[in-house]
Amino acid sequence: MDGVVVKLPSFPFLNPTISSSSPSSPTFRLGFRRFSATLSAVKEGSVSLGHLTRPHFPILHQEVNGSKLVYLDNAATSQKPTAVLKALHKYYEAYNSNVHRGIHYLSAKATDEYELARKKVAAFINASDSAEIVFTRNATEAINLVAYSWGLSNLKPGDEIVLTIAEHHSAIVPWQIVAQKTGAVLKFVSLGENEVPDVEKLREMISTRTELVVVHHVSNVLGSVLPIEDIVIWAHEVGAKVLVDACQSVPHMVVDVRGLDADFLVASSHKMCGPTGIGFLFGKSNLLSAMPPFLGGGEMISDVFLDHSTYAEPPSRFEAGTPAIGEAIGLGAAIEYLSGIGMQKIHDYEMELANYLYEKLCSVPNIRIYGPKPSDSIHRAALCSFNVENIHPTDLATFLDQQHGVAIRSGHHCAQPLHRHLGVSASARASLYFYNTEEDVDDFIRSLNDTVSFFNSFK
Amino acid sequence: MTSSSIRTTPGYISSCYCFRDKDFFPSSNKSQLKFPRLNKSKFLCVSGSDKKFAVSSCSTAIEIPLETTYRLGVSDKIQLLISEFKSLTEPIDRVKRLLRYAEMLAPFDELARVPENRVKGCTTQVWLDARIDKNGKARFRADSDSEITKGFCSCLIWMMDGADPDEVVGVRAEDLVELNVGAHGKAKSRVNTWQNVLISMRDRTEALMVEREGKLPQLRPFPSFLVSSNHGSYTRV
Numbered sequence: 001m002d003g004v005v006v007k008l009p010s011f012p013f014l015n016p017t018i019s020s021s022s023p024s025s026p027t028f029r030l031g032f033r034r035f036s037a038t039l040s041a042v043k044e045g046s047v048s049l050g051h052l053t054r055p056h057f058p059i060l061h062q063e064v065n066g067s068k069l070v071y072l073d074n075a076a077t078s079q080k081p082t083a084v085l086k087a088l089h090k091y092y093e094a095y096n097s098n099v100h101r102g103i104h105y106l107s108a109k110a111t112d113e114y115e116l117a118r119k120k121v122a123a124f125i126n127a128s129d130s131a132e133i134v135f136t137r138n139a140t141e142a143i144n145l146v147a148y149s150w151g152l153s154n155l156k157p158g159d160e161i162v163l164t165i166a167e168h169h170s171a172i173v174p175w176q177i178v179a180q181k182t183g184a185v186l187k188f189v190s191l192g193e194n195e196v197p198d199v200e201k202l203r204e205m206i207s208t209r210t211e212l213v214v215v216h217h218v219s220n221v222l223g224s225v226l227p228i229e230d231i232v233i234w235a236h237e238v239g240a241k242v243l244v245d246a247c248q249s250v251p252h253m254v255v256d257v258r259g260l261d262a263d264f265l266v267a268s269s270h271k272m273c274g275p276t277g278i279g280f281l282f283g284k285s286n287l288l289s290a291m292p293p294f295l296g297g298g299e300m301i302s303d304v305f306l307d308h309s310t311y312a313e314p315p316s317r318f319e320a321g322t323p324a325i326g327e328a329i330g331l332g333a334a335i336e337y338l339s340g341i342g343m344q345k346i347h348d349y350e351m352e353l354a355n356y357l358y359e360k361l362c363s364v365p366n367i368r369i370y371g372p373k374p375s376d377s378i379h380r381a382a383l384c385s386f387n388v389e390n391i392h393p394t395d396l397a398t399f400l401d402q403q404h405g406v407a408i409r410s411g412h413h414c415a416q417p418l419h420r421h422l423g424v425s426a427s428a429r430a431s432l433y434f435y436n437t438e439e440d441v442d443d444f445i446r447s448l449n450d451t452v453s454f455f456n457s458f459k
Numbered sequence: 460m461t462s463s464s465i466r467t468t469p470g471y472i473s474s475c476y477c478f479r480d481k482d483f484f485p486s487s488n489k490s491q492l493k494f495p496r497l498n499k500s501k502f503l504c505v506s507g508s509d510k511k512f513a514v515s516s517c518s519t520a521i522e523i524p525l526e527t528t529y530r531l532g533v534s535d536k537i538q539l540l541i542s543e544f545k546s547l548t549e550p551i552d553r554v555k556r557l558l559r560y561a562e563m564l565a566p567f568d569e570l571a572r573v574p575e576n577r578v579k580g581c582t583t584q585v586w587l588d589a590r591i592d593k594n595g596k597a598r599f600r601a602d603s604d605s606e607i608t609k610g611f612c613s614c615l616i617w618m619m620d621g622a623d624p625d626e627v628v629g630v631r632a633e634d635l636v637e638l639n640v641g642a643h644g645k646a647k648s649r650v651n652t653w654q655n656v657l658i659s660m661r662d663r664t665e666a667l668m669v670e671r672e673g674k675l676p677q678l679r680p681f682p683s684f685l686v687s688s689n690h691g692s693y694t695r696v
Contacts, residue, residue: 065550065551066549391606392583392603392604392605392606392607392608394582394583394605394607394608395605395606395607398554398607399551399554402550402551402554403551403554410582411582412582425583425584425604426582426583455606458558458562458606
């Protein structure tokens with residue numbers, strides 16, 4: 001392959017590709033989906049997006065245990081392009097300073113860049129105002145923020161919270177804690193046909209007693225996508241709010257919070273080419289304004305007296321203490337990088353990769369892949385959780401790592417209720433991102449077949 | 460194995476598994492344990508004075524007087540195991556060696572596969588049965604749904620099955636850090652199954668000692684706590 005790396009144009013954050021998205025949810029684009037064995041979409045000339053972008057990620061070019069690294073654990077965390085590394089480095093090298101407080105030059109510069117990052121996040125998800133973006137440590141903290149702040153002040157005994165059994169632990173446990181304190185009741189929707197949460201049942205479960213619906217956008221185990229727009233409509237009809245866990249969707253596709261009309265939305269920076277230690281909560285202005293503080297301290301106050309304090313307006317109200325300034329700026333750089341490629345382009349490429357991965361995985365003997373089978377109407381994310389009969393996923397993952405340098409994950413993927421429902425204690429999971437290539441999938445499948453043969457020979 | 464100065468190399472320890480203890484398997488009337496399908500390898504016990512004798516891998520049970528099996532102290536066995544694994548420079552060879560040991564693991568009584576015997580904190584499922592036998596020695600059996608974990612259990616059991624409870628309780632996780640196979644790094648992570656199994660073996664033995672003799676062992680490991688969802692109470696792991 002002629003490796004000419006095209007320098008990607010960097011579009012200013014004010015023109016994200018989301019403006020070109022259709023009003024309806026982009027994940028249900030009807031159209032011809034080819035399930036051919038070779039990737040065809042999204043190539044600049046004859047080079048796929050994966051090949052184009054790989055050079056930007058220095059960490060991918062190394063050997064582990066004597067084999068070339070094949071990184072397929074992106075649902076756990078993504079790798080960072082040099083643009084993000086440079087932004088972080090530059091922050092600490094050139095203008096590191098505490099934000100919002102200082103008067104001097106460095107402080108002003110740091111504050112500007114930090115708030116600019118907030119604006120970038122807002123534009124990335126099409127929020128109407130950057131004040132609707134609260135920076136947190138990660139999506140888990142964002143959900144806890146909603147639980148402790150909104151939940152504790154709004155939930156009464158008998159109020160219902162509707163979730164699915166496929167939710168991540170971060171979307172379940174905070175609500176368990178709050179439900180215990182307030183007397184609210186958690187209701188879980190099980191899986192229906194195609195091994196996705198039963199959307200009809202979910203609709204039925206939403207009643208006048210429902211105060212909140214907590215759902216994932218894209219499942220980190222099943223690879224399925226939920227119809228968030230519809231769910232929001234049903235919830236709003238009964239006056240319930242919707243919290244969307246967008247950790248696996250924001251990094252991979254166009255997400256439009258106004259199009260979805262979500263009340264709350266959370267995502268993590270480290271899954272979208274940004275640094276760890278930063279995530280965000282999107283909350284509608286009127287909701288955030290009515291919420292009491294979560295953590296108390298500096299930054300989130302207006303005036304402090306000995307016997308009481310008054311609080312700042314959102315988002316500052318929910319950002320106590322010195323924030324992860326460098327990390328926020330790093331996230332801003334990641335968003336610029338992603339916008340430069342175009343989220344729609346990333347999504348299209350990953351769809352092809354997802355189908356390729358699924359097809360190839362199906363050819364492994366005695367394999368059981370969880371989640372829906374991809375088709376014209378059902379789109380899978382570029383991840384597959386699976387089990388091979390009689391071989392523990394941890395053994396698979398260990399051998400893949402030790403013998404082939406392939407990095408996948410094994411365990412319950414922070415979805416124990418889901419695994420219990422599927423009747424397994426753990427599963428293996430390979431998850432891709434736009435810098436993975438067809439060759440990565442081929443390497444993975446070849447290594448997996450070798451691994452399976454190895455373990456079968458021991459029996 | 461009659462000489463008291465015999466040192467067994469861990470690679471050939473199968474003979475240690477094939478004695479039977481009627482008290483341990485009260486329900487089983489099997490007179491032989493399953494042997495691995497290692498084709499016709501000889502099992503050597505190499506003594507310090509260069510005397511060798513072979514125990515062939517036949518399928519008959521080999522009865523060994525209980526006392527002689529426990530001559531090697533736990534810390535000696537740890538060293539032997541460490542040097543064996545250290546000699547395997549390729550990580551994949553260590554994985555393969557563990558799988559061999561997995562095959563040697565004695566069968567696990569189905570009745571012992573209960574939630575109380577589950578080792579907490581592992582990504583694989585591990586059951587550990589810990590007892591103190593009539594001679595006051597710590598006895599262990601373990602099982603797992605993962606072959607690699609079975610290998611770890613096999614090694615740990617070889618080290619500590621039949622040892623003095625005090626010795627068992629004195630083993631520290633740091634002593635076994637060299638045996639890290641598969642799980643890179645020395646950090647405590649959920650994947651560090653063997654550490655969890657070791658800690659479980661230690662804690663269960665300690666609890667048994669307290670129960671049995673009403674006294675605590677000399678060395679007390681630092682307790683670790685697990686937050687349970689039970690209204691904020693803490694459960695000792």
